Amino acid sequence: MKLIHKLEPIFWMLFGGGGFVVAFVMPALILGVLILAPLGLMEQGLSYHRAHALAASLAGKGFLVVVLSLAFWHAAHHLRHFILDLFGHSGALPGAYFSYGLALAGTIATLVTVAAL
Amino acid sequence: MSAAATSHKTPVSAARKPDGFPLGWRRYRSYTLFAFTSVPIMVSAVGLLEGVHALAQGEDAWKAWLAALRQPHWLALSSFCLAFVLYFAIRFGWVGRKIGAGRIGPLPRPPLPLPLLGIAPIGGFVTVWLVLLVILGGVL
Numbered sequence: 001m002k003l004i005h006k007l008e009p010i011f012w013m014l015f016g017g018g019g020f021v022v023a024f025v026m027p028a029l030i031l032g033v034l035i036l037a038p039l040g041l042m043e044q045g046l047s048y049h050r051a052h053a054l055a056a057s058l059a060g061k062g063f064l065v066v067v068l069s070l071a072f073w074h075a076a077h078h079l080r081h082f083i084l085d086l087f088g089h090s091g092a093l094p095g096a097y098f099s100y101g102l103a104l105a106g107t108i109a110t111l112v113t114v115a116a117l
Numbered sequence: 118m119s120a121a122a123t124s125h126k127t128p129v130s131a132a133r134k135p136d137g138f139p140l141g142w143r144r145y146r147s148y149t150l151f152a153f154t155s156v157p158i159m160v161s162a163v164g165l166l167e168g169v170h171a172l173a174q175g176e177d178a179w180k181a182w183l184a185a186l187r188q189p190h191w192l193a194l195s196s197f198c199l200a201f202v203l204y205f206a207i208r209f210g211w212v213g214r215k216i217g218a219g220r221i222g223p224l225p226r227p228p229l230p231l232p233l234l235g236i237a238p239i240g241g242f243v244t245v246w247l248v249l250l251v252i253l254g255g256v257l
Binding site: 019022023024025026027028029030031032033034035036037038039042044045046047048049050051052054055056064068071072074075076078079081082085086088089102106109110113114116117 | 132133134138139149152153154155156158159161162163164165166168169170172173175176179180183184186187191192195196198199202203205206209210241242245246247249250252253254255256
């Protein structure tokens with residue numbers, strides 16, 4: 001638990017930054033990419049070639065890495081405290097490693113996936 | 118002597134959850150609901166990452182991924198996540214009005230009514246959502 005406490009300022013910074021990112025962009029991304037595009041309402045904007053061009057540009061890659069990794073870290077910190085609230089101190093250590101482990105895995109997966117674009 | 122040093126010597130009862138937590142009182146429900154938003158946010162990020170992965174695999178993979186998301190259960194999950202992420206964003210912005218107003222200590226009262234200050238961050242979020250949707254929709 002000492003390591004987790006030592007890293008707390010970094011987790012807090014990622015949590016705060018992630019909160020802003022989630023609030024500013026996630027609703028539009030979910031609505032546009034996960035709901036409207038599958039329904040065929042974004043055929044022009046999210047055709048393969050346009051979507052790939054947007055995502056694979058330098059700005060697009062930077063956007064994806066920042067948004068997705070910060071969303072993972074934000075959710076992880078909130079989830080850690082949610083687990084602590086629900087299960088008390090017995091859940092503190094496993095909750096912290098589980099949550100931050102998910103965020104770390106999500107960040108690595110984001111970097112690898114975006115690099116492959 | 119620091120508080121941490123004295124806390125070991127002061128006898129205290131074992132930590133316990135407040136009565137009725139997590140869903141027994143409306144403020145607990147609100148708190149729990151807000152904490153739960155972490156799960157849909159994480160699920161949404163995974164969903165979007167899958168989309169990026171499909172893009173990297175080529176046109177067929179992208180079209181297959183979109184077709185899979187068209188199934189009712191995936192649309193239901195996406196809508197569920199959207200509802201919670203919207204709730205998170207609005208509540209996040211609503212808290213922001215208190216920060217903007219600077220109501221701690223001997224600071225002057227805010228020049229505008231507090232609810233009006235809450236509209237600013239939420240209005241900012243909605244503006245960015247619309248701009249992003251216009252970009253994603255291919256209008257820009």
